[in-house]
Amino acid sequence: MLNPIVYAAPVFILMIGLEFAWGRWRGQTIYRAADTVSSLAAGITSQLIEVFSKTFTVGIYTLAWQQLALLPLRMDALWVWLLALLLYDLCYYWYHRLGHEVALLWAAHAVHHSSEEYNLSTALRQTGTGFLFSWIFYLPLAVLGVPPLVFGAVALIDLLYQFWVHTRLVGRLGWFDRVFVSPSNHRVHHGQNAYCLDRNYGGILILWDRLFGSFVEERADEPIVYGVLGQLRRWNPLSANLHVYAERWRDMRMTARWRDKLALWFRHPGWRPADLERLAPKPVPDLRQFHRYAPPLPAGLPVYGLVHLFIQLGLGVLFLALAPGLALSTALPLALGLAAGLVLLTQLLEDPQARRAGEMLRLIVSALACAWLLQAAPSAALQALWATGVAVFALSVPLLGVLLRRPLTAGAVQ
Known part of the structure; x- marks a missing residue:
């Protein structure tokens, strides 16, 4: 199905x-x-x-x-x-x-x-x-x-x-x-x-x-600030999915009593034992001073990320369509490869220079994968698709180099 x-x-x-x-x-x-x-x-x-x-x-x-x-x-x-x-x-x-x-x-x-x-x-x-x-x-x-x-x-x-x-x-x-x-x-x-x-x-x-008893109406006189208390300050899906687990594990190791170690997982997310609050107090965010996460980026890089995200989206949808007929030994490496590509792409938008090598690797591997699929494509339409993929990923290597030479701009469209 x-x-x-x-x-x-x-x-x-x-x-x-x-x-x-x-x-x-x-x-x-x-x-x-x-x-x-x-x-x-x-x-x-x-x-x-x-x-x-x-x-x-x-x-x-x-x-x-x-x-x-x-x-x-x-x-x-x-x-x-x-x-x-x-x-x-x-x-x-x-x-x-x-x-x-x-x-x-x-x-x-x-x-x-x-x-x-x-x-x-x-x-x-x-x-x-x-x-x-x-x-x-x-x-x-x-x-x-x-x-x-x-x-x-x-x-x-x-x-x-x-x-x-x-x-x-x-x-x-x-x-x-x-x-x-x-x-x-x-x-x-x-x-x-x-x-x-x-x-x-x-x-x-x-x-x-x-x-x-959990309903409340939206207030017209108080603009809503979106996000989580204590900003994530990451774009990549790996951090988004695992950061609370990591924080809880860290807190569990810091607190002394076993009862509190377990309670950290089963009580309200805002609850913290007294000894943990003394060792690592968590400040209450002041929403009046709230600034959205927006690391400075070279002009054009966010749009580059969006274009490649839509390519990854297309590959992901193709994988979902093919997955029911794939063996686990084939489906799992493909899924891991797609997920790794998403992490590398989003990390580029967090710290461009530090993540440059990872993005270059993603582009090269993606171009090689498209070239391999081009050879195996059973129809002219699929051959054209994978040939386009080779071209896009190959041309993105020099384009990325040009973008990363631009100065960082806090006001870049993000």
């Missing part, structure tokens, strides 16, 4: 392009090239990991359904689909809520909040490690008897719905805001402001937040 993301990816990119154009028409800058590269790189990485993790999560759900289902729910009954979607959204609410209230789960979810922008590309900044625990929250559906195919379909519907609410360009929507998750409701969820923290967790229905 072809991955639905193969079909959805072009729609996502089209919608991002339309939002960018709409923002420019309204005189608003809602995209920065480097941040968009970071968000899409995290999204591609998430999908690469899901190729392999889906066997684990779907397998557990199917096994639970086969062994524990209480009711023989039929796939051809519309009410089963509607009930499954409603219950999935309720399970998602609690998974999402605990993803903010339990440090171990926050470690997986934090990547989605790490962007300091709020636009449709932010919706694609998804976790690569969420599969480790997310399956637990959906087992009640398996026990109830929701068939795996129905479960997979409603999960996709819930996920796709959440894409459009990641925008600053849609204002308040009246009655819709009171029932459904909307851009206004979800902007609050992504804010660092005190009133925004740990609020508005719903996937499709905001009614869950109203029912369980």
Whole structure:
């Protein structure tokens, strides 16, 4: 079965392009090239990991359904689909809520909040490690008897719905805001402001937040500051996915009592034991002094990163389309190669001179890979595609050299 993301990816990119154009028409800058590269790189990485993790999560759900289902729910009954979607959204609410209230789960979810922008590309900044625990929250559906195919379909519907609410360009929507998750409701969820923290967790229905006391309305008189408390200050998806795990591991080693070492993973992410607070106090961010992460870059380099990110995106979508027919021994090295390419590209936008050699290596390896695929391509169209790839990667080597000789500019479009 072809991955639905193969079909959805072009729609996502089209919608991002339309939002960018709409923002420019309204005189608003809602995209920065480097941040968009970071968000899409995290999204591609998430999908690469899901190729392999889906066997684990779907397998557990199917096994639970086969062994524990209480009711023989039929796939051809519309009410089963509607009930499954409603219950999935309720399970998602609690998974999402605990993803903010339990440090171990926050470690997986934090990547989605790490962007300091709020636009449709932010919706694609998804976790690569969420599969480790997310399956637990959906087992009640398996026990109830929701068939795996129905479960997979409603999960996709819930996920796709959440894409459009990641925008600053849609204002308040009246009655819709009171029932459904909307851009206004979800902007609050992504804010660092005190009133925004740990609020508005719903996937499709905001009614869950109203029912369980986690709802708050967006305030017109207080601009929202997006991102995580304590800036990530990285573009690459590896850091975005692992930085909270690394921080917790460091804190666990520093604190003395074993009870506190365990509590660091299972209490609220903001909780710290007294001895750790003395040894390594964590300052409270002053949002009045907040400056978005924007390392100085040579003019043109962020656009270079964006162009190559879209090439990586195309390769990633191609991999997702081919993955069901690939042996693990082939799929795993390809996925690792694509992920490494994303890390190298995004690191270039963090520190161009230090990462220059890594980017040169990425370009050379990519050109050689395209040349090899050119020889093996079974059709004229694919031969033209891989020949274009050879040319693009080969010409990018001297172009990169030209760009990196330009002076660093703090005001470069990022």
